[in-house]
Amino acid sequence: MNFNFLSPVSDLVLAHNELLSQQTLGKKIKIHSKQHGIPELDQVHLAIVGVLENRNDVNYIGEEFSLDEIRKSLYSLFPGNWHKTIADLGDINKGETVEDTYFALKTTINILVQKNIIPIVIGGSQDLTYANYRAYDALAPMVNIVNVDSKFDLGDSAKPIKNDSFVGKIILDKPYNLFNYATIGYQTYFNSQEEIDLMDKLYFESYRLGQVSKDITLVEPVLRDANIVSIDLNSVKASEVSDRQKTSPNGLDGKEICAISRYAGISNKVSSIGIYEYKPSRDDTVTSMLVAQMIWYFIEGVNFRVKDDDFLNDESYQKFITLVEDQELVFYKSIKTQRWWIEIPFLSEINNKLKRHTLLPCMHQDYLDACNNKLPERWYKAFQKNCI
Structure with missing residues (x-):
């Protein structure tokens, strides 16, 4: 399998993993390391892929970031009564251009989905969702995307793609594969009236933060119908995350974002998920642990999938x-x-x-x-x- 794009999990994370209890997740998953290379993917059901790309973030000022803290948090958790095998394939580094990174991510997701492996993408900026979507060009005639976000990210599709305008590109770029787009947890004051009207005109779905917080079960059918789930960490309220991650006093809380992740996991249709806009900071443990728990709940959901949509019997x-x-x-x-x-x-x-x-x-x-x-x-x- 051609996974040349992937660099191994860092020695720092692997050293940390050595100190963990034998029962933790870090001891149960197959890890891409310098020493052993990329693990065999036979019998693997879920694969974690980091993407260290954030150059299309509208606020990008040249900073680098790492996903080590998320991995340390995730590895330290204890798995549930699971029967699915998980691999951590390491990271896709920044390409020469952002398009190179998109190509690497698109290719990686395409290979994994064809092998019936669900990619769990942990990323930089959310425009990577565009590359995730393009991975389905040869896989499915029509695709449903759910975006957990405070904004619609429609933007101006005439301008170059950014993390706040990638959905416009998804809608307007050929081939046209998008059937439904749904936003969960949007906050009206972050979206122009024109964008709100456009969502209605296109018959796309949008669920306001208030609706979702009042009854989280509202979003289960939406996620049951999704192929791709993209989660923007900026949809989480400031009190739940570390310093650099804070964007709004209002947003989803930790329990709600984990419930959404679990619904995505339970869905028989969801074949890839991405968690984006992660910004490490010195007091990082809260955000990295939240992302780790979101991944944990998604994996938990996948383990509890039930084939219940066969209506032939x-x-x-x-x-x-x-x-x-x-x-x-x-x-x-x-x-x-x-x-x-x-x-x-x-x-x-x-x-x-x-x-x-x-x-x-x-x-x-x-x-x-x-x-x-x-x-x-x-x-x-x-x-x-x-x-x-």
């Missing part, structure tokens, strides 16, 4: 039909997990028994709303997107 689900404004809505509920889906009608005319239903993950509440003659918003947006 009548005994595995219950079907509910309700009428809203002359529109017949068909809901499915998994008997195994109690999770809900709603059918998108645009494919219902295709009489192909072998074709999997085009189903949109939803909540029990959506069914209750439909029974009260209220159209679920997620269904409406997906329906509209397919009428365009």
Whole structure:
């Protein structure tokens, strides 16, 4: 396998790992080291990849950074009752140009996803999500992205890509593979009214911080439908992170960001995740431990994945039909997990028994709303997107 882009985990981290208890995660994972090289990837289910690229950060002033503290924190945690094998493949260093780094990340993710290995990218600036997205060009015809962020990051796509404008590039650059884009935890005052209107016009989904904090379960169906999850650490409130990481007094708290990570892990569809905008500082232990715990919860979620969306077997689900404004809505509920889906009608005319239903993950509440003659918003947006 061509992983020439990857440099090994630092000796400092490996020395720290030697001192840990035999039961810790650091002793259970396969690590890319100078001494032993890149580990064998047979039987590996998840792979950690660091990316030391931050030159497209709008505030970039030439600083370097390292992910050593995150690794030390992660390695020191104890795994749950897990059966998935994890590898730490080390870091992708800055390329000659940012495009070189994008190419290295795109290639690495593409290889891993093809091998059914989920990449967990720990990065510098969030524009790396663009490279993650491009890795799917040859993998999937349509891609759903969820961005956990206080901003939409649409930006001006006519200008060069930056960490606050990469979504504009994803939407407008060919090939057009983006089906749905959802932002979790956005804060209105950080986004222009034009961007908020554009999100609506494109029938993309956005969940305000207040909505998410009030009921975190709202975001589970959104993450269940995502292929790529991108988390901006600036979505976390200042009191939860180290000095250089502080951006806003409001934001998601530690429990909420870990719950979101776990939902992403449980999703059968999520095949890559990235945690971005990490800025180490001298009092770094809080942020590095938070990122380590987010990764821990994601891995925990992956270990608890349940194949519950195979609706070919009548005994595995219950079907509910309700009428809203002359529109017949068909809901499915998994008997195994109690999770809900709603059918998108645009494919219902295709009489192909072998074709999997085009189903949109939803909540029990959506069914209750439909029974009260209220159209679920997620269904409406997906329906509209397919009428365009």
